[in-house]
Amino acid sequence: MSKSSKPWSKEELQAIVNLPTQLVVIIAADGTFDNIGPSGDTLLGWDLDLIYGQKIENFTHPDDYQQTISNIQSLLSGKSEVVKEFTNRCLTSDQTYRWISWTARAHDGRIFALGTDVTQKIEFEEELNIQALVLESITEGVIICNVPGKIVYINSAEENLFGYGPEELLGKQMQMLNALPPEESRIGLIDVFETIKQKGVWIGEWLNVKKNGTLFTTSCRVTNLDLNGERHLVIVQRDITELKARQQEQDELQNRFRIFFEQSILPMEIYDLEGNHLAVNQAWMDLFQVSHDEVFKFNILNNPSLEEMGILPYVRKAYAGEAQNVPAFYADLKKAGLKGRSRWVEAWMSPIQDEQKNIRELAVILKDVTESKETSEKLRQTIAEREVAETRLTMAVSAGRIGIWDWIPGTDKINWDSTLCEIYGFRPGEFSGRVSDFNELMLPSDRDHLWKMVDRAIHELKPYVIEYRVIRPDGKFRWVQESGMAFLEEDGMVRLMGTGIDITDKKLAVLDQEFLSEMSEVLTNSFNYLENLQKMANIATNYFCDGCLIDQLNPDGNIKRIVVASKDPGMKERMQRLHEQYPQRYSHDHPLFVALITGKTMVIPDVIDYSKSYRGKYSAKYLTELEEVKLGGAIVVRLKGKDSLLGTITFFSTVGSHIVLDARAKWLAEELAYRTSMSIENSLLYLHSQEAIKSRDEFLSIASHELKTPLTSLTLQNQMRKRQLDKDNVKGLDEKSLRKMIDADERQLRRINRLIDDMLDIARIRSDRLFIHKEKFEFCNFVTDVLERFTPQMQAVGCKLTVELCPEIIVYGDVYRIEQVVVNMLTNAMKYGAGKPIRIEVVSNPVKVSLMVHDQGPGIDAKDIERIFQRFERAVSGREISGLGLGLYISRQIVEQHDGAMFVTSKMGEGSTFIMELPLNHD
Numbered sequence: 001m002s003k004s005s006k007p008w009s010k011e012e013l014q015a016i017v018n019l020p021t022q023l024v025v026i027i028a029a030d031g032t033f034d035n036i037g038p039s040g041d042t043l044l045g046w047d048l049d050l051i052y053g054q055k056i057e058n059f060t061h062p063d064d065y066q067q068t069i070s071n072i073q074s075l076l077s078g079k080s081e082v083v084k085e086f087t088n089r090c091l092t093s094d095q096t097y098r099w100i101s102w103t104a105r106a107h108d109g110r111i112f113a114l115g116t117d118v119t120q121k122i123e124f125e126e127e128l129n130i131q132a133l134v135l136e137s138i139t140e141g142v143i144i145c146n147v148p149g150k151i152v153y154i155n156s157a158e159e160n161l162f163g164y165g166p167e168e169l170l171g172k173q174m175q176m177l178n179a180l181p182p183e184e185s186r187i188g189l190i191d192v193f194e195t196i197k198q199k200g201v202w203i204g205e206w207l208n209v210k211k212n213g214t215l216f217t218t219s220c221r222v223t224n225l226d227l228n229g230e231r232h233l234v235i236v237q238r239d240i241t242e243l244k245a246r247q248q249e250q251d252e253l254q255n256r257f258r259i260f261f262e263q264s265i266l267p268m269e270i271y272d273l274e275g276n277h278l279a280v281n282q283a284w285m286d287l288f289q290v291s292h293d294e295v296f297k298f299n300i301l302n303n304p305s306l307e308e309m310g311i312l313p314y315v316r317k318a319y320a321g322e323a324q325n326v327p328a329f330y331a332d333l334k335k336a337g338l339k340g341r342s343r344w345v346e347a348w349m350s351p352i353q354d355e356q357k358n359i360r361e362l363a364v365i366l367k368d369v370t371e372s373k374e375t376s377e378k379l380r381q382t383i384a385e386r387e388v389a390e391t392r393l394t395m396a397v398s399a400g401r402i403g404i405w406d407w408i409p410g411t412d413k414i415n416w417d418s419t420l421c422e423i424y425g426f427r428p429g430e431f432s433g434r435v436s437d438f439n440e441l442m443l444p445s446d447r448d449h450l451w452k453m454v455d456r457a458i459h460e461l462k463p464y465v466i467e468y469r470v471i472r473p474d475g476k477f478r479w480v481q482e483s484g485m486a487f488l489e490e491d492g493m494v495r496l497m498g499t500g501i502d503i504t505d506k507k508l509a510v511l512d513q514e515f516l517s518e519m520s521e522v523l524t525n526s527f528n529y530l531e532n533l534q535k536m537a538n539i540a541t542n543y544f545c546d547g548c549l550i551d552q553l554n555p556d557g558n559i560k561r562i563v564v565a566s567k568d569p570g571m572k573e574r575m576q577r578l579h580e581q582y583p584q585r586y587s588h589d590h591p592l593f594v595a596l597i598t599g600k601t602m603v604i605p606d607v608i609d610y611s612k613s614y615r616g617k618y619s620a621k622y623l624t625e626l627e628e629v630k631l632g633g634a635i636v637v638r639l640k641g642k643d644s645l646l647g648t649i650t651f652f653s654t655v656g657s658h659i660v661l662d663a664r665a666k667w668l669a670e671e672l673a674y675r676t677s678m679s680i681e682n683s684l685l686y687l688h689s690q691e692a693i694k695s696r697d698e699f700l701s702i703a704s705h706e707l708k709t710p711l712t713s714l715t716l717q718n719q720m721r722k723r724q725l726d727k728d729n730v731k732g733l734d735e736k737s738l739r740k741m742i743d744a745d746e747r748q749l750r751r752i753n754r755l756i757d758d759m760l761d762i763a764r765i766r767s768d769r770l771f772i773h774k775e776k777f778e779f780c781n782f783v784t785d786v787l788e789r790f791t792p793q794m795q796a797v798g799c800k801l802t803v804e805l806c807p808e809i810i811v812y813g814d815v816y817r818i819e820q821v822v823v824n825m826l827t828n829a830m831k832y833g834a835g836k837p838i839r840i841e842v843v844s845n846p847v848k849v850s851l852m853v854h855d856q857g858p859g860i861d862a863k864d865i866e867r868i869f870q871r872f873e874r875a876v877s878g879r880e881i882s883g884l885g886l887g888l889y890i891s892r893q894i895v896e897q898h899d900g901a902m903f904v905t906s907k908m909g910e911g912s913t914f915i916m917e918l919p920l921n922h923d
């Protein structure tokens with residue numbers, strides 16, 4: 001207080017003391033109330049008279065008492081400053097306390113104190129403190145302000161946020177923290193109040209300014225707070241500047257990624273965890289030409305085609321978190337059930353993980369490799385084809401055994417590769433390469449031709465191909481096909497290069513075919529088969545062997561040499577002589593008979609060696625002579641017709657010749673044997689048919705003669721009778737002569753009948769219609785009956801007949817047909833027996849009965865023995881004795897149909913015995 005100021009008047013002082021909000025108190029030194037202003041009654045409700053003299057402790061809150069007393073005492077003692085300010089709680093008349101803020105000073109041993117009721121303020125602050133305790137622990141910034149915007153509370157997080165020190169913002173206007181211009185800020189605030197009013201809370205972002213002027217954004221949550229009855233706002237704030245920046249960054253990134261994904265030229269797709277398509281980019285759709293709708297039908301995990309394509313394991317691994325590099329595969333859309341085009345692709349599969357490393361999606365980037373795949377496929381094919389071609393060539397060269405040579409004309413060094421050496425019969429490197437040595441190998445007749453070709457090739461620089469024959473050092477003969485080409489070297493020199501192929505087999509195959517067809521022609525050349533065979537043997541001899549023999553098998557089982565051919569005429573003659581001197585008799589191990597019987601082609605590499613095994617079996621002389629012939633090897637092949645063995649054909653080589661009787665020779669021998677057999681058989685058939693035609697012609701003339709004879713006689717008889725009748729000379733026709741005539745006619749008619757019967761039988765036999773009707777009959781009685789009927793004829797020709805019969809014997813057969821046989825036997829005996837006695841004999845044993853008819857006729861030549869049983873065959877020629885040559889043929893057929901046999905034994909000049917054997921039936 002300034003000394004110059006006017007002192008308070010008593011009234012003025014009284015007026016201050018009477019202020020209703022101020023409490024004026026004077027405290028005595030003993031701590032009792034000495035005086036108290038009237039507001040003591042107003043503020044605390046006390047009857048002032050009661051308070052005087054009372055100790056202040058009775059009116060002070062126990063918790064505040066100590067502090068109050070110490071303040072009073074310190075003032076009284078004059079130790080402290082003159083003025084003390086403190087706050088304590090004073091008791092009111094209704095036993096509550098009110099907060100009083102005191103300003104006190106000591107004067108004359110008393111305390112003069114002025115108190116203001118601050119209860120409301122203190123209570124507000126207390127309430128605020130409780131909130132602050134909570135709010136302080138929050139990491140977010142918190143400000144509490146009243147409605148006019150004064151900050152009443154701010155937590156340390158908020159102070160830090162704005163960059164202010166402790167308490168620097170308390171009591172300040174909220175406005176200072178807002179970065180928006182005042183007008184905007186005001187409008188914003190109105191919105192805040194409105195929203196809170198409606199929803200109880202406002203949530204949003206504020207743009208703030210820090211103490212240092214930096215702007216930053218916070219996310220805010222503003223709510224109402226009632227503090228001590230007064231409305232306040234609680235603002236909870238969090239700095240989201242960084243978050244926003246990050247968010248923005250992320251947004252930008254996402255945007256960039258979206259653009260990258262959509263615009264990338266690499267086809268990309270993203271799948272969810274279930275394998276469904278989440279997204280594909282344009283490049284992907286362009287690649288597969290799949291419509292947008294189709295795309296989302298696809299599921300990478302459920303598609304069986306993926307397994308087929310071999311992709312599934314990669315997909316699984318990628319879903320398991322392992323990025324995959326999938327080698328090129330054919331994305332077959334049809335198999336995947338999609339409409340679009342299939343492509344060859346490579347793929348990178350990458351699992352997309354969140355921050356916690358959880359797999360969220362699967363990203364797949366594809367690379368269209370169709371073109372390169374197709375190109376590489378084409379390339380691969382081309383390479384493969386080339387490899388095949390090369391392999392083929394190598395194979396062809398080695399399998400085709402193509403030899404290669406080269407030669408610089410004028411030099412004496414021909415280079416051959418190992419194959420060519422082999423072709424010419426040399427070991428690799430063995431050939432000298434000298435032109436003269438090469439010439440040596442070639443057949444002289446081919447040599448000139450080759451060199452002419454070579455000369456032309458050198459002069460015209462043209463390729464040539466030539467075939468020539470060579471004799472190899474081992475003596476083997478080969479055909480070589482040589483291809484050559486001349487070309488100019490850089491230095492102007494001419495070089496010849498070429499190949500050589502052994503074409504012997506091919507050549508021989510062609511020649512062999514030509515040879516065989518020539519042989520076929522030769523063998524069918526004329527009807528004189530012996531001539532044909534000889535010609536064939538001569539040609540074969542010049543072609544593949546040194547000589548050839550053909551031995552024919554005669555019906556008597558002997559071998560007859562019908563053809564001998566040899567390059568050496570002397571040898572030919574010796575071979576023929578050898579056969580004649582030592583005709584081959586049957587021997588089971590003689591090669592001729594082995595071949596003949598077994599049909600096996602006998603290949604004898606060394607005849608001399610082979611013949612040694614004959615020692616002891618054949619005469620030493622024969623063997624010595626055989627050795628002298630100097631046979632090398634031999635191949636013996638059987639000659640066989642359809643139903644008969646014809647003989648053998650032998651091809652031989654001579655000692656020291658180049659001929660090799662190898663597999664080819666054997667094949668040729670067999671082919672020739674086959675053709676020869678056909679030729680012989682055809683010739684024999686021809687001869688037989690010629691003979692048959694001859695017999696038939698003879699038969700026809702005989703048959704007509706045979707028929708004519710009785711017919712002529714009947715005609716003559718008839719004419720004679722007619723003439724007699726015409727002359728009315730019937731006297732000559734008395735009974736006796738009539739009977740004679742009738743008998744004679746009957747004989748002639750019988751003869752005609754017999755002839756016709758025979759001819760009919762032949763027809764029946766030929767068509768298998770000679771039926772046999774069997775019955776049981778006693779054979780000796782049957783023979784006796786036939787003989788009886790025959791006796792007159794026998795007597796007529798003056799033939800004596802003796803009969804020897806066996807005891808009774810039953811035969812099962814066709815009586816009529818067997819009688820026909822017996823009659824034929826008797827007729828022939830009578831006919832050819834020259835009137836000499838005939839003996840009939842019947843013998844039997846348990847299995848058969850034999851009827852023998854012995855005559856003493858001219859006998860039958862051995863060569864005719866079988867022939868006479870054939871059709872139209874007669875041993876006697878012409879018309880010496882009448883007959884058709886059918887009787888024996890028919891008889892044998894009948895007997896054979898009874899399972900019997902019919903044959904003849906005879907000797908020329910000593911008669912014949914015809915025998916009929918019939919089996920006995922014991923049933």
Ligand code: ADP
Pocket residue numbers: 824828829832833855857858859860868873874875876882883884885886887888889912
């Ligand atoms: P044919 O007697 O009618 O000629 P065959 O078939 O009965 O006919 O006889 C065939 C041939 O057999 C006769 O032509 C004859 O040459 C000969 N032949 C038959 N029987 C005898 C015989 N007993 N003695 C001699 N030759 C016979």
